[in-house]
Amino acid sequence: QTFSDAFAGFGSNDGEPIEIEASELRVEDNNNTATFVGDVLVTQGETSLKTQRLKVFYVGSGAEKTEESAVQQKISKLEAAGGVFITSKDQTAKGDEASFDMNKEVMVMTGKEVVLSQGPNVVVGNRLTVNLKTGQANLSAGNGKVSGQGSGRVKVRIQPNSVNNDQNGN
Amino acid sequence: MVRIMRWLFPGVGLLILAVMVGLVVLFNVLSGLGATNMMLTSEGLVMDHPELSGHDGDRSYRVTAYRAIQRLSDPRVIDLETIRADITLSKDQSAQIVALKGTYNNATESLRLYEGIQLEWSEGYTVDLSEVEIDLSNGALKTSQVVSIRSDQGRVVAGKLDYDKAKGIVRFSDGIKMTLNPASQGQ
Numbered sequence: 001q002t003f004s005d006a007f008a009g010f011g012s013n014d015g016e017p018i019e020i021e022a023s024e025l026r027v028e029d030n031n032n033t034a035t036f037v038g039d040v041l042v043t044q045g046e047t048s049l050k051t052q053r054l055k056v057f058y059v060g061s062g063a064e065k066t067e068e069s070a071v072q073q074k075i076s077k078l079e080a081a082g083g084v085f086i087t088s089k090d091q092t093a094k095g096d097e098a099s100f101d102m103n104k105e106v107m108v109m110t111g112k113e114v115v116l117s118q119g120p121n122v123v124v125g126n127r128l129t130v131n132l133k134t135g136q137a138n139l140s141a142g143n144g145k146v147s148g149q150g151s152g153r154v155k156v157r158i159q160p161n162s163v164n165n166d167q168n169g170n
Numbered sequence: 171m172v173r174i175m176r177w178l179f180p181g182v183g184l185l186i187l188a189v190m191v192g193l194v195v196l197f198n199v200l201s202g203l204g205a206t207n208m209m210l211t212s213e214g215l216v217m218d219h220p221e222l223s224g225h226d227g228d229r230s231y232r233v234t235a236y237r238a239i240q241r242l243s244d245p246r247v248i249d250l251e252t253i254r255a256d257i258t259l260s261k262d263q264s265a266q267i268v269a270l271k272g273t274y275n276n277a278t279e280s281l282r283l284y285e286g287i288q289l290e291w292s293e294g295y296t297v298d299l300s301e302v303e304i305d306l307s308n309g310a311l312k313t314s315q316v317v318s319i320r321s322d323q324g325r326v327v328a329g330k331l332d333y334d335k336a337k338g339i340v341r342f343s344d345g346i347k348m349t350l351n352p353a354s355q356g357q
Contacts, residue, residue, distance in 0.1 A: 025326070
């Protein structure tokens with residue numbers, strides 16, 4: 001349960017405002033997307049995401065335009081590319097790309113090496129799937145051929161006596 | 171010497187005539203502007219409470235001002251003071267802009283507003299900016315000054331903005347900061 005609430009921060013109905021900074025933003029009404037480019041930093045509460053390109057898809061992309069005006073459009077998906085670094089309290093996740101499905105509330109991070117750390121403990125694989133609602137994370141290394149190195153197994157390094165510290169009471 | 175004068179007088183006469191004709195043309199062009207009364211001053215032709223409008227298809231614009239000064243040097247350019255522009259972008263989208271100063275260019279059908287601008291967009295956004303260039307024929311907006319767009323959903327502040335209505339692309343550049351308020355209505 002070490003990552004239990006870590007990624008819940010990115011759930012779409014969290015109570016805190018989301019701040020996004022970047023060097024440029026392109027909003028394309030025709031295909032209902034908004035793309036942030038250049039040192040993108042997204043922060044919400046204690047969770048933050050750094051990447052180079054963040055594409056936001058809002059409802060209605062492709063589908064017919066809903067009745068409510070543009071203001072009430074909801075974000076349906078986020079895609080981060082060009083290196084992704086997420087931190088939340090003392091937990092971090094680093095990979096090449098990440099996509100957030102806001103309807104299913106699932107994040108998938110992929111990369112040659114997806115590195116998940118919590119304090120001193122490090123887990124490495126190449127595909128991380130996180131349920132944003134429960135925060136439950138599942139890391140896999142896929143078959144060795146894909147990541148091109150290692151036996152396709154997840155590598156874990158746990159610092160002795162670091163896990164049973166008072167991690168929010170559990 | 172006399173010969174020169176003989177040329178001069180008719181020449182001067184012609185010149186005055188040209189100016190008179192020019193003014194007459196100017197006046198009835200301006201009457202299209204619906205200005206209540208007009209005075210000729212050193213700055214140019216000053217009109218009180220003028221109103222300019224134009225439309226094509228469902229796009230239309232109506233610009234009113236407290237005062238407008240048509241430059242004698244280039245009658246197509248009109249400097250406006252305390253301006254209100256109502257722009258209908260499409261059936262269900264319109265924008266209303268108020269500004270202290272502006273320049274309307276009839277040739278390029280563009281309106282540049284500067285000093286104390288606020289733009290209300292029917293989509294529920296308020297835009298604060300210090301200068302904006304509006305292409306009245308297709309509703310494209312451009313500014314190279316800091317711009318902020320606010321709505322109850324959140325806020326965006328950027329160094330530059332350009333909005334290409336034809337392609338439906340709004341581009342914020344020179345650094346942007348966006349705040350999305352928490353979704354007030356639950357799912």
